Amino acid sequence: MNRVLSIAAVTLRTAVRSRIVVFMMLLLVFILTGLPSAIRGDGTLTGYVQVLLSYTLGFAGFILSVVAVWTGCTAVSSEIRTHQMDLVVTKPVPAVQIWFGKWLGILALSLALLLFTFAAAYGGLRWAMIHRSASEVDIQKLREQVLVAREKIAPRDEGLEERAENLYRLRQAEGAVPEGVAPSTARRIIADDLRLQANSVPPGYGRRWIFDFGSSVKDRPLFLRYTFSASRPEIEGLWTAGESGSRDQAVRRVTEASGGVRTWRIPSAAARDGSLTIEFGNIHEEPATVIFPPENPPVLLLYHDSFEMNFLRVFCIAFIRIAVLAAIGLTAGTLFSEPVALFFSAWMVLLLNIGRYIRAMAATDVFFPVHDGPARIPGLLDRLLHLFFAALDGLVRPLQSPDVLGAMAAGEWVSWGLVAAEFLVKVLIFCGLLAALSSFVLKRREVGLPA
Amino acid sequence: MAENASNPVIAAADLKKVFRDFWRRPKVRAVDGISFEVSRGEVFGLLGPNGSGKSTTIKMLLGLLFPTSGRLRVLGESPRHVKTRSRVGYLPEHSYIYPHLTSEETLDFYGRLFDLSRRERRRRMEQLLEMIGLQHARHRMVGEFSKGMARRIGLAQALINDPDVVVLDEPTSGLDPIGCRQVKDLILTLARRGKTVLMSSHLLADVEDVCDRIAILYNGKIQAMGPVRELLEEKGRSRITLPELSPEAMARVLELLRKEFGEEPELEHPRRDLEQFFLDVVEKARRGTQASPPKKEKLAGYLEGEDLLQKLAAPSTTETKREEPPPSAPPPAARTDARLSHLLQNGPDNE
Amino acid sequence: MNRLVNILLLLAAVGLILLAGARHEELRRLKMEYEFTLVDPVENASPLVAFTTVALGGFRGLAADALWLRATRLQDEGRYFELVQLSNWITQLEPGFGPVWAFHAWNLAYNISVKYSEAEDRWRWVQSGIQLLRDKGLVYNPASAELYRELAWIFHHKVSGVTDQAHWFYKQQWADEMERALGGATPDFEALETRADALDRYRLEPAFMQQVENTYGPLDWRLPQAHAIYWAAKGRPFARGFYEVALDRIIFDSLAEAFRRGKLFRDDERGVFINSPNLDLLPRVQAAYAKALADYPEEDSIRRGHENFLREAIMIIYSHNRVRQARELFADLKERYGSHIEADTLEEFIPAATADFLDKRAPREALPLIEGALYQSALWSALGEADLAAGHRQLAKLYWDHFMESAVSEEWIERMALPPLEELAAKAEKQAADYLQQMP
Missing domain, CATH: 1.25.40 (Serine Threonine Protein Phosphatase 5, Tetratricopeptide repeat)
Structure with missing residues (x-):
């Protein structure tokens, strides 16, 4: 441990002396002090705080990522280039200890910078709350919808899958499933159809969702977030929440545009016994069907714990991500020479950031469709590309993670479970694998090769 | 660990090193089948012009490069073995020390890599700084050092672990004559303390002064190897050194020699070598400017084996096997004395 | 020597930069001339x-x-x-x-x-x-006509129009802001010059406002139409092709709108905030339409717009009890678009237009329409606008008459339960009085 710590200390000192790192640190300070006065929210305190949080932390996170990757890449490769490494590997230090020492050194630097960043962002937030004028409504909205950690509750499962399966069997028995249609396709079509039916609300009809949350709501308001589309630009609807006929039932009549994402604040009294029934009635005069997109059903947002706890958890996840980037840089620096390592890790970081596109590519069968013609059967090239992207997706997906900054800025709960999962997958498993790979390579690398 | 007095500390057999390019095509045959052995307490020199394979050989000895073929053992083990490294000290050809650490921090850092306790590191650091004469620069960044100072601190870090094998790549390069002399004396002292020293140099005088045996490398091959004395001895010729004689006495001696050998002996006054003369002059000048007498160059205490008794009291696996000289070993005498006694010990009289 | 070389190099560098700078404008001009770039270089960038x-x-x-x-x-x-x-x-x-x-x-x-x-x-x-x-x-x-048009359009359509369910709120907010910034409906533009800072926020130039006022006024500058006209007029000199028509259209459409609702009653004490027609603008609208019709003879939509405007204007003028002016307008309508007009006199035109208007509505809307007109009449009367009061009273009677004429049967009238006009008028008067009373 003594060795690891001493290597970490020297790595930290080397990093602090790097011009790039110093430049990045100055940039960080510049952003953290300058950005709050430069950003434009949507004109409300709530909007400002949301932009402040996601921008300062987002930008700072980007800079810290660059610092972590850069110091990681250079920590080993530049010492090999300058032969400083000669004097380390000729001492009785196992390669894995060198790797961990370097990693810890970068983490120490990152931790210090991250602490500074989060402290500055929190300070900026408090400052804004004191010094920016805002209406009572706005401040209440801020406290209830941003500066909290709210759990997202999805509506109760309505057994659609089961109904779809039953229906499929029935259709099959009736011989209604055309020949040549794969069972999976037929099932999917039936299920999609059912889902769409269940979520379409014709004029004069209603739709009901039940939300189970099992815990008390602690006298905090609940928030229903929903979106719908309709054939008219604006729709008149009636929302109710809670026991019908009860004094505590919340009712709201709305005229709302199709397509937007909306939030309804429901008093806590409406919720009882750990569940809440919500209904939407389509009371539009002219015939217009309202569709709640099945893939994006209404969700209920429920107070879980404080913003500060959420902030802490997001901090942990941010740190974990930086640790991963540092490990990637360090491994690249162990495997390759400095410029190659930088190039390689830049690619790795890019791959991690375009996970969504890779997933989309992995789901593609035909990459070069024939225009204005019948659908093409995938050829060899398509299969190869599909295989390539599927493999890439498999590689990258475990390292993907939800947008916690966005979630925090939207007042959504980031759970300790997520923190633990990130730690397990990214730090223990992924960084562990990188450490093993790196020390394997470092042990077998001829450090003394002439440059 | 296969190590006892009779086994060589360093053994290389048919060692080859071929550098390859990106496409794995052989580019340079840097070391081409060399074999040598170095015994305990020996000072072994690798000589050769630039690019002859000295540094490559040394780097292989340290596990920084891997032999393409051949067998290489240091202290009976592969040089890449972590345990071997704890008993080896290495001074590289150039200063590869972190420039932003101070002298103290440098020694502390490398000390920690050997897992020395804080107290031990402190003690050795003090002694080493005194030995290399850098106490005044203990808080200065190594990056600001002159080449000579950097060399000294490099030497100090090579000795921080009290190594059994010291590998010195061009130990005297960049040093002034005084520094050179000090380093050479240090090497001799180390050897006397039972340490094995392998050094490379292209400064022939240095090698001649300190090495017991040398190997001359050229083009990756050993062209000549053996004890320095043997290699340099002119067989069939002798030299007698006498005090200044009166003309009569001289005439008698010459006459006697003429009669004995039948040929005319050469007569000349012996000359001091330039190094010795330079050192004397500087020493004299220093006496004139300094009130206090100069410190004697002194080996770091722990290298002297001053803690041997301690070590014997609490034997550990490695230390018990070491055959340290007795703790009562005489302190290093003045330089000339040291050389003299060295010569007496290894000189022709004893052969 | 070395220093001399350094100095010379430095001088050379400075000289080259200056030379490059001097050539810059010329290169830019050539770039523009040969259209090397898709987009003109930006001026005034921070x-x-x-x-x-x-x-x-x-x-x-x-x-x-x-x-x-x-x-x-x-x-x-x-x-x-x-x-x-x-x-x-x-x-x-x-x-x-x-x-x-x-x-x-x-x-x-x-x-x-x-x-x-x-x-x-x-x-x-x-x-x-x-x-x-x-x-x-x-x-x-x-100098982008496109952007002037977009800005004017937001004022003209989003704020001044009625498509947005919150348009009333926009109008109130804008009027509040402008009242604070300008100090009234028609500000003293010369006085504004001295405190142009207050208008900087809105990037309004008093001198140009004055110009707009002179050309198209009298405008109530608290209303969005005035600003739509301001920005359209400001962009007009840069407009070519499509944007000429587009900006002109915003100008006469906004003018027409200002005629319809360009008079603002604001009583801060009682919190009353009512739009009513700005009849003084009629000559300006007419002039703007006349110019547009002359400028774009091939634009059919302008003619149709003008015709609709005239029909509407006649009704508005008539509801203000200005029968003579209404008659003049009718003559104009008849002269220009006679082929579309069946009525020969204003007396024929008004009931026909009313019937036309009412027929487009469901019978159950009749009562609210009549009540609305009577209520307005009562309100205007209380606010001292005798002409308006009389005009609306006339409208209510027209609606009532039309409804009774179109009644299909006695039974039907009974079922719809339309009370006598007098009864309705009394009720409306009471409502108006209550409304004004309630105001703090």
Whole structure:
């Protein structure tokens, strides 16, 4: 441990002396002090705080990522280039200890910078709350919808899958499933159809969702977030929440545009016994069907714990991500020479950031469709590309993670479970694998090769 | 660990090193089948012009490069073995020390890599700084050092672990004559303390002064190897050194020699070598400017084996096997004395 | 020696930079002349924007695309709070590219505003759209007719029009702001010159306001129509082709709208805030239409617009009890669009137009219409506007008569239970009195 710590200390000192790192640190300070006065929210305190949080932390996170990757890449490769490494590997230090020492050194630097960043962002937030004028409504909205950690509750499962399966069997028995249609396709079509039916609300009809949350709501308001589309630009609807006929039932009549994402604040009294029934009635005069997109059903947002706890958890996840980037840089620096390592890790970081596109590519069968013609059967090239992207997706997906900054800025709960999962997958498993790979390579690398 | 007095500390057999390019095509045959052995307490020199394979050989000895073929053992083990490294000290050809650490921090850092306790590191650091004469620069960044100072601190870090094998790549390069002399004396002292020293140099005088045996490398091959004395001895010729004689006495001696050998002996006054003369002059000048007498160059205490008794009291696996000289070993005498006694010990009289 | 060389090199560098700078304008001119760039170089850019656009070079398009993708995604996800910021950045990355400004301003003012239920929220987004064009876009592109048209359009259509369910709130807010900034309906423009700072926020120039007032006035500057005209007039000199018609159309449409509701009654004490027609504008509207008809003889839509305007204007004038003026207008209508007009006299035209108007409505709307007219009449009377009161009373009678004439049977009338006009008038008077009483 003594060795690891001493290597970490020297790595930290080397990093602090790097011009790039110093430049990045100055940039960080510049952003953290300058950005709050430069950003434009949507004109409300709530909007400002949301932009402040996601921008300062987002930008700072980007800079810290660059610092972590850069110091990681250079920590080993530049010492090999300058032969400083000669004097380390000729001492009785196992390669894995060198790797961990370097990693810890970068983490120490990152931790210090991250602490500074989060402290500055929190300070900026408090400052804004004191010094920016805002209406009572706005401040209440801020406290209830941003500066909290709210759990997202999805509506109760309505057994659609089961109904779809039953229906499929029935259709099959009736011989209604055309020949040549794969069972999976037929099932999917039936299920999609059912889902769409269940979520379409014709004029004069209603739709009901039940939300189970099992815990008390602690006298905090609940928030229903929903979106719908309709054939008219604006729709008149009636929302109710809670026991019908009860004094505590919340009712709201709305005229709302199709397509937007909306939030309804429901008093806590409406919720009882750990569940809440919500209904939407389509009371539009002219015939217009309202569709709640099945893939994006209404969700209920429920107070879980404080913003500060959420902030802490997001901090942990941010740190974990930086640790991963540092490990990637360090491994690249162990495997390759400095410029190659930088190039390689830049690619790795890019791959991690375009996970969504890779997933989309992995789901593609035909990459070069024939225009204005019948659908093409995938050829060899398509299969190869599909295989390539599927493999890439498999590689990258475990390292993907939800947008916690966005979630925090939207007042959504980031759970300790997520923190633990990130730690397990990214730090223990992924960084562990990188450490093993790196020390394997470092042990077998001829450090003394002439440059 | 296969190590006892009779086994060589360093053994290389048919060692080859071929550098390859990106496409794995052989580019340079840097070391081409060399074999040598170095015994305990020996000072072994690798000589050769630039690019002859000295540094490559040394780097292989340290596990920084891997032999393409051949067998290489240091202290009976592969040089890449972590345990071997704890008993080896290495001074590289150039200063590869972190420039932003101070002298103290440098020694502390490398000390920690050997897992020395804080107290031990402190003690050795003090002694080493005194030995290399850098106490005044203990808080200065190594990056600001002159080449000579950097060399000294490099030497100090090579000795921080009290190594059994010291590998010195061009130990005297960049040093002034005084520094050179000090380093050479240090090497001799180390050897006397039972340490094995392998050094490379292209400064022939240095090698001649300190090495017991040398190997001359050229083009990756050993062209000549053996004890320095043997290699340099002119067989069939002798030299007698006498005090200044009166003309009569001289005439008698010459006459006697003429009669004995039948040929005319050469007569000349012996000359001091330039190094010795330079050192004397500087020493004299220093006496004139300094009130206090100069410190004697002194080996770091722990290298002297001053803690041997301690070590014997609490034997550990490695230390018990070491055959340290007795703790009562005489302190290093003045330089000339040291050389003299060295010569007496290894000189022709004893052969 | 070395120093001398250094100094010489430094001088050479400075000289070359100066030379390059001197050639810059000429190169720029040539670039423009041969149309080497899609977009004109940006004028008036702030140092940061100038630096970013130059530093990013060709990559700034890429950066703008990336931000744009993010904006689209956030918009889909309903996370609107970032969009003002993103729109600002995207547009400033392509500061000289008009359509980008137009799109983002329109997106903010139209697409996002309607996603909100509260009028305050909607107004904020409409303002964001206005600000993006007015405070940024037009600063970088002071000669872009396109951007003037977009800005004028938001005032003309979004704020002044009635398509948005919160349009009433927009009008009130805008009137409040303008009242504070200008001090009244028709400000003293010369006095405004001395405190132009107050108008800087709105980028209004008193001198140009004066010019607009002289050409199209009297305008109530608290109303959005005046501002639609202001910005359209400001952009008019830069307009070519499509934008000439587009800007002119905004001008006469806004003028017509100002005629319809261009008079603002504001009683802060009682909180009354009512629009009514600004009859003084009639000659201006007529003149604007006459000019437009002359300028664009082939534009059929202008003729149709004019005809509709005349029909509406006759009714409005008539409801103000200005029968002589109404008669003149009718004569004009008959002369220009006689083929479409069956009525020969105003006396024939009014009931026909009323019938036309009422027939388009469901029978159950009749009662509210009559009540509405009577209520307005009572209200105007209480506010001292005798002409208006009389006009509305006349309208109510027209509606009542039409309804009774079109009645299909006695039974039907009984079922619809339409009370006598007098009874309804008394009720309306009481309501109006109550309303005024309630005001603090």
